[in-house]
Each structure stands twice: as structure tokens, then as C-alpha cells.
Amino acid sequence: MKALTALTLTLALASAVGAAPLIKENLATGFRDPMEVAIAPNGDFYVVEREGRVLRVNPNTGGTFVIGEVAVQALRGTDPKSNYGREDGLLGIALDPNFAKNQRLFLFFSAPDVVACRLSRFTLKDGKIDPASELKLLEIPTQRENKVCHLGGSVEFGPDGLLYVSIGDNTNPFESAGVAPIDNRDNRVEWDAQRSAGNTNDLRGKIIRIKPTETGYEIPPGNLFPKGTEGTRPEIYAMGCRNPFRISIDPKTKTLYWGEVGPDGRDNGDKGPRGHDEVNQAKAAGNFGWPFVIADNKAYPIRDFATNAVGKMTDPAAPENPGQRNTGLKKLPPAQPALIWYPYAKSDEFPAMGEGGRNAMAGPVFYHDPSRKINILGKEDDRTLLTYEWMRGKIFKAKLDANEKIEKLEVFMEKLVHPMDLEMDKDGSLVLLEYGSDWYFNKNGSVSRLRPDDGNKPPTITIKAAANTYSVDKAADPEGGKLVVTWYLTEGVSERKLGTGSTVTVPAGSFEEIRAVATDDKGAIAIARIPLATLGGLPTLALELGKTRDKPGFGESVNFKVKAERMPDAGQIKVRARYIPPTGHDAGGPEFPEDIAKLATASQCLACHQVDSGVVGPSYLDVALRYSGQADASARLKEKLKAGGAGVWGDVPMPPQVALKPENADKLIAAILSLSAGMTETRGTPVGNIRLAPEFGAEPGGAWEISAEAPSYAPARTRIPAK
Numbered sequence: 001m002k003a004l005t006a007l008t009l010t011l012a013l014a015s016a017v018g019a020a021p022l023i024k025e026n027l028a029t030g031f032r033d034p035m036e037v038a039i040a041p042n043g044d045f046y047v048v049e050r051e052g053r054v055l056r057v058n059p060n061t062g063g064t065f066v067i068g069e070v071a072v073q074a075l076r077g078t079d080p081k082s083n084y085g086r087e088d089g090l091l092g093i094a095l096d097p098n099f100a101k102n103q104r105l106f107l108f109f110s111a112p113d114v115v116a117c118r119l120s121r122f123t124l125k126d127g128k129i130d131p132a133s134e135l136k137l138l139e140i141p142t143q144r145e146n147k148v149c150h151l152g153g154s155v156e157f158g159p160d161g162l163l164y165v166s167i168g169d170n171t172n173p174f175e176s177a178g179v180a181p182i183d184n185r186d187n188r189v190e191w192d193a194q195r196s197a198g199n200t201n202d203l204r205g206k207i208i209r210i211k212p213t214e215t216g217y218e219i220p221p222g223n224l225f226p227k228g229t230e231g232t233r234p235e236i237y238a239m240g241c242r243n244p245f246r247i248s249i250d251p252k253t254k255t256l257y258w259g260e261v262g263p264d265g266r267d268n269g270d271k272g273p274r275g276h277d278e279v280n281q282a283k284a285a286g287n288f289g290w291p292f293v294i295a296d297n298k299a300y301p302i303r304d305f306a307t308n309a310v311g312k313m314t315d316p317a318a319p320e321n322p323g324q325r326n327t328g329l330k331k332l333p334p335a336q337p338a339l340i341w342y343p344y345a346k347s348d349e350f351p352a353m354g355e356g357g358r359n360a361m362a363g364p365v366f367y368h369d370p371s372r373k374i375n376i377l378g379k380e381d382d383r384t385l386l387t388y389e390w391m392r393g394k395i396f397k398a399k400l401d402a403n404e405k406i407e408k409l410e411v412f413m414e415k416l417v418h419p420m421d422l423e424m425d426k427d428g429s430l431v432l433l434e435y436g437s438d439w440y441f442n443k444n445g446s447v448s449r450l451r452p453d454d455g456n457k458p459p460t461i462t463i464k465a466a467a468n469t470y471s472v473d474k475a476a477d478p479e480g481g482k483l484v485v486t487w488y489l490t491e492g493v494s495e496r497k498l499g500t501g502s503t504v505t506v507p508a509g510s511f512e513e514i515r516a517v518a519t520d521d522k523g524a525i526a527i528a529r530i531p532l533a534t535l536g537g538l539p540t541l542a543l544e545l546g547k548t549r550d551k552p553g554f555g556e557s558v559n560f561k562v563k564a565e566r567m568p569d570a571g572q573i574k575v576r577a578r579y580i581p582p583t584g585h586d587a588g589g590p591e592f593p594e595d596i597a598k599l600a601t602a603s604q605c606l607a608c609h610q611v612d613s614g615v616v617g618p619s620y621l622d623v624a625l626r627y628s629g630q631a632d633a634s635a636r637l638k639e640k641l642k643a644g645g646a647g648v649w650g651d652v653p654m655p656p657q658v659a660l661k662p663e664n665a666d667k668l669i670a671a672i673l674s675l676s677a678g679m680t681e682t683r684g685t686p687v688g689n690i691r692l693a694p695e696f697g698a699e700p701g702g703a704w705e706i707s708a709e710a711p712s713y714a715p716a717r718t719r720i721p722a723k
């Protein structure tokens with residue numbers, strides 16, 4: 001009997017300064033780099049993850065369901081060395097204002113098939129994203145080479161049904177002395193934000209505002225440039241943004257707020273002021289300065305990067321864009337100062353912001369409403385902008401006066417783990433998305449509810465497992481109230497209630513997770529969970545090999561038996577045997593030679609396929625094994641690359657790889673097909689014989705690696721010496 005320890009997922013955190021302490025109820029964890037959360041009319045949360053998954057969370061049970069995966073260009077956990085498109089991915093989500101009826105949602109992501117960010121509308125079907133429902137609204141060409149950063153990516157609806165999307169300047173932040181990247185030299189495209197944020201004819205470095213329609217979008221009145229103005233884009237609402245990361249819109253005044261991540265410069269110098277992050281406020285469309293002006297309208301001089309000479313100082317009241325790659329207006333609208341601005345060092349103007357790393361974000365505006373169940377702040381704080389800081393792990397409250405000017409700025413809550421999004425729920429509580437502790441490849445992103453401490457602390461609970469029986473290990477309510485424990489099983493995109501009590505038995509079937517929700521007599525909850533499959537620590541398979549002759553050779557057979565505490569469906573089991581030569585080459589698993597890996601990356605194949613994992617398309621190893629020994633495979637697959645199509649591996653089509661040169665297609669297909677050299681596979685049975693690869697030209701005297709795999713199980717691997 002193996003007892004599993006579950007985490008206690010609820011903790012109360014007292015804020016350090018001023019305000020009444022907040023209680024933090026953790027509702028779901030295990031997210032991988034979550035980027036943005038949207039709250040549905042029925043209270044569910046929709047969360048997007050950087051690498052492309054879209055999740056739904058039921059905040060009442062902690063149930064977390066993967067409702068879709070969008071193909072995106074993103075830095076991947078399986079390829080952590082890649083420096084390609086480092087901030088690309090699935091970046092933002094908003095639900096249609098009429099979501100309850102039309103089940104539509106808007107996603108903003110780095111498209112894998114073109115070098116561009118795309119805003120698409122999708123419709124849910126049976127609770128899942130229907131890929132066929134995609135309506136592409138807008139594509140913004142970007143660059144992904146030379147360490148460009150800044151894609152923004154926040155998507156929000158205003159109270160008037162207009163859709164706002166923030167887009168970063170898509171510029172390399174290095175090698176510009178930590179000031180303005182306005183490098184005009186011919187080969188320095190990616191170091192020039194004059195082509196993007198400062199360009200009235202480009203949607204990068206902007207916040208756009210559009211009115212979605214049935215078939216696309218319209219331009220609402222009041223944007224920065226009237227439709228038809230030469231050298232401008234009518235979608236632009238705010239321009240001159242560096243990396244407008246998370247945005248919010250005042251529900252009453254429609255004022256737009258956003259956090260703006262600033263450049264690195266630590267000191268003021270002749271090339272310009274030190275870097276500041278900003279929280280911005282747009283009561284109307286405007287130019288917010290970058291890359292010519294920053295903070296409270298501190299100007300940068302125009303600078304010649306070839307000679308390092310510092311030239312004319314920008315006039316914030318009449319800024320100009322002299323960039324050689326500027327395709328828009330030369331004379332720009334006057335620059336607007338930030339609402340809050342702060343450098344790395346302690347700010348003279350806003351000392352409450354503290355000091356250190358910076359990453360400003362804007363959250364909701366609080367209005368006191370006695371008719372609402374929860375007011376996160378008191379009546380005296382009516383009209384308070386909540387801002388937060390990804391790096392500093394804090395939420396701030398900026399009390400605004402009747403003219404929306406700051407009266408007071410204070411820390412509201414701290415010790416958060418990279419707060420990534422902050423939304424106000426209908427009941428008045430706050431929904432907080434935390435990214436996780438690392439820059440990339442987190443597995444501990446989470447979503448929590450924040451509410452004022454009304455004296456009722458949430459309970460605690462841990463659970464344990466013994467075979468198929470799960471029971472409460474410890475559960476307690478700090479106030480000694482009565483607890484009810486309800487059990488749920490996650491099953492695909494839905495959940496099954498198993499009943500209440502201290503013990504349950506899991507029925508036969510395949511489930512992702514079991515959860516116990518402890519509810520105290522005043523309704524506070526705590527959730528404990530044990531993954532049964534995909535959400536984290538996977539259940540493992542075990543592999544037993546039958547008696548074989550000492551050191552089996554090429555072409556012989558090995559008897560196997562796959563075991564697990566809870567067996568997967570037999571049809572899902574695959575057993576593989578692979579020869580590892582005595583040199584140990586590829587001992588970690590088959591991989592592409594370096595030149596092929598580069599070619600596959602450059603040809604954008606890896607967005608949908610990895611060597612040993614399928615993302616949108618099949619894994620290349622699966623492709624190789626399927627066509628192993630078929631003489632016409634190479635020709636057929638090359639034809640498939642040219643024409644695209646679906647039906648062999650599922651309903652999702654591969655787009656025609658039009659940009660792929662024939663000689664590169666030859667190289668890629670040859671490399672894919674050779675991945676299965678020395679390998680054999682048996683599918684669909686837990687017990688049987690696997691025939692080892694016949695002689696294939698590798699040096700004898702190595703080892704056989706036998707592995708067993710099934711979806712949502714950790715694989716089993718053993719090695720035996722080969723003849």
C-alpha cells in the first residue's frame with residue numbers, strides 16, 4: 001500500500017501594509033506558464049497557457065479541464081535551449097460579452113504558420129474549442145529573430161463591447177545602452193522601435209480598439225487616427241508603448257489602464273533618462289511616447305548608432321519619428337505622461353512601489369458597492385485602481401479622485417508568485433493568476449480568489465490514497481466549524497461528483513484527477529487533489545520481461561508484461577524496443593542531428609511536431625514507426641508536405657508547407673524516417689512478444705531498451721545487454 005501525500009492548497013496571507021488582510025483561497029494549481037484569465041458569466045475561469053493550452057476552471061470544485069490546445073509558436077519545455085521567439089506563445093484571452101449564449105472566445109497568439117501574431121475568435125462545442133470554428137480577425141506581422149522581445153498580448157472587452165488588445169514593440173531590448181532602441185543602421189531592423197511602437201502605420205507597440213462583428217471587426221469612433229488618414233492604422237487607440245502587458249478598463253468611465261515594462265538603463269546620461277516602468281491611463285486615444293519619451297514625459301535624444309553621436313532632443317509636445325523604417329507619419333501626436341512611473345531604485349514620486357526588478361501590470365478599478373456580496377476595500381476607497389508587479393510580487397492600490405488623479409498609493413498585498421493577471425469577479429472578490437516561480441516552463445502556476453478577512457479562515461485538508469480508495473488524511477477548520485468533504489473525479493472536460501464523506505472508492509475508468517473539497521459552515525473552501533493522470537505526477541507503468549536467452553541479438557523476440565496499479569486501456573498501450581549501440585549514441589532517445597533540428601525549427605515544423613511528442617500533429621517517431629519498411633513512404637510524405645491535409649492521424653489538417661524548398665523537404669523526411677532505425681513497436685496489448693529490430697548496420701554489443709507507454713502514464717523503461 002502506497003500512501004500519497006497531498007498538498008494543502010489553501011493558505012491565508014495577511015497583507016503587510018495598511019489594508020485589512022486578505023484571505024487567499026487557492027482554487028487550482030499545476031498550470032504551465034499561465035498568461036491570462038477571463039471569468040465567464042457562470043463563474044468559471046478560462047485560462048490560457050503560453051505553450052497553447054486553454055483551460056477551464058470550476059472555482060467551486062477546483063476542477064481544471066483542458067478544453068483545447070491552439071497551435072502556437074512558443075519556446076517549449078521540450079526544447080529549452082531554443083532562443084527562438086522567446087516571448088511568443090498563446091498570450092491572451094477574452095470571452096465574448098455574449099459568451100453565455102454564443103460560447104465565443106477571442107485568443108491572441110503567435111501563429112505557427114506565419115510570422116505574425118493573430119487575433120482569432122473560436123467557438124466552444126461540447127465544452128471544447130472547436131478548431132473548425134476559427135475566425136481570424138487580425139494578423140500582425142512580427143519578427144522572431146535576434147532576441148526580439150515584447151509582444152504584450154492582453155485581450156479585454158470594455159463595458160461598451162469594444163475589444164482592446166495590447167501588442168509590444170517586438171524589439172531587441174539589448175545593445176541600446178538601456179535607453180531608446182532607435183538604431184537606424186541597415187542591418188539593425190530588430191533593434192529599431194521606430195519601425196513599431198513609434199510608427200503610426202504599424203500595430204506593434206500599440207493598444208488597439210476594435211468592434212468585433214459577426215464576420216470580422218469594425219473601427220469604432222474615437223480611435224487615434226480617423227479611418228482613411230494616410231500613413232496610419234485606424235485600429236490604434238494608444239501608441240508609443242514598449243511592452244503593454246496587462247490592461248484593464250474602468251467599468252464606469254471606460255478609462256483604459258495598462259502596465260508598461262520599461263528599459264533597463266539604471267542611470268541618467270547623455271543618451272537619455274534611466275529606465276522606468278509605467279502604469280498608464282488613457283481617458284482618450286493618445287501617443288504614450290515610446291521610443292522617444294518615457295515616464296512623466298522625460299525625452300530621449302535622437303541618436304546616431306553608427307557614430308554614437310547624440311543629436312536633437314525630442315520635444316514631448318511635438319515628437320517626431322525620423323526612423324528610416326518608419327512607414328507612417330513623421331510628426332506624431334503629443335506624448336502623454338504616465339500615471340505612475342518608477343525606476344529600479346526607490347522612486348521619489350512613488351516610494352510605495354519599492355525597488356528592484358520591474359514589471360508593471362494594471363488590474364481592475366474598484367468601486368464600492370453595498371449591494372455586492374464582497375467589497376475588497378472600504379467605502380473610503382471607492383474608485384481605487386489596483387496595479388500589480390510581476391517581479392516584485394505585489395498588488396498596489398492607487399486611490400483615484402473624481403478626476404481620476406492619484407490621491408494615494410499603497411501596497412495592498414505582497415509575497416505573490418509572479419502575479420500575471422488580476423480580475424474582479426461578479427461577487428466583488430478578486431481572481432488572481434500567478435505565473436509560477438520561474439521565467440519559463442513552470443508547472444506551479446495557479447489561480448486563487450482573494451477576499452477580505454471576515455474572520456472566517458478557510459479550512460485545511462490533505463488526502464491519501466490506498467489502491468483505489470481515497471480518504472481524508474487531515475482536515476480542520478480554524479474556527480472549529482463543521483466540515484463537509486465532497487469528492488470529485490475529473491473526466492475529460494467534465495467532472496463527476498462521487499459523494500461526500502471521509503472515504504471514497506474510484507470506479508473503473510480513466511480519470512485525470514481526484515479532488516476533495518472541504519467546505520466549512522460559512523462556505524470557505526479548501527481543495528486537496530491527487531493526480532491520477534495528466535495534471536502532474538503521472539501514474540507509472542511497470543514492465544516485466546520474460547526469461548530471455550542471455551543477451552538477445554538482432555531479430556530475436558522478448559516476452560513482456562505491462563503492469564500498473566490502475567491499468568490503462570489495453571488499446572492505448574505501446575511497447576517499443578530500441579537498439580542502443582555500444583557508443584551510447586542517442587542513449588537519451590532518438591533525436592535529429594543538429595542541422596536537421598535547425599532546419600525543422602526554421603521551417604516551423606516544431607510548433608506542431610516534436611521528435612518524441614505530438615503537439616498538433618503526430619510525433620516524428622510515431623511517423624517513422626508507422627512507415628517503417630514501406631518503400632514508397634518517402635515519396636508519399638513529401639507529397640503530403642506539399643499538399644497538406646488531414647485524416648491519417650486525426651481530424652486536424654497539416655497546412656501545406658508552401659515555403660519549404662524541395663531539397664529541404666527531402667532532408668526532413670529522410671531524417672524523420674530514419675528516427676526508427678533499430679526500433680520496433682507492438683501496440684494494443686499489455687502482454688506479448690516484441691520482435692527486436694533485425695540487423696540494420698549498427699555495431700553489435702550494445703543494449704536493448706524496452707519501454708512501455710500509454711497516454712497519461714509515466715513510461716516504464718528497462719535495458720538489457722544485447723549480443
Ligand code: HEC
Nearest residue numbers: 603605608616617645646647648649650652653654657668
Ligand atoms: C500547423 C501545424 C503543423 C505544422 C506547422 C506542420 N505540421 Fe506536419 N502534420 C500536422 C498534422 C495535424 C498532421 C496530421 C495530418 C493527418 O492526420 O493526416 C501532420 C502530419 C505530418 C506528417 C505525417 C503525414 C502522414 O500522412 O502520415 C509528416 C511527415 C509531417 N507532418 C511533417 C511535417 C514537417 C516536416 C513540417 C515542417 C516543414 C510540418 N509537418 C509542419 C501539423 C503540422
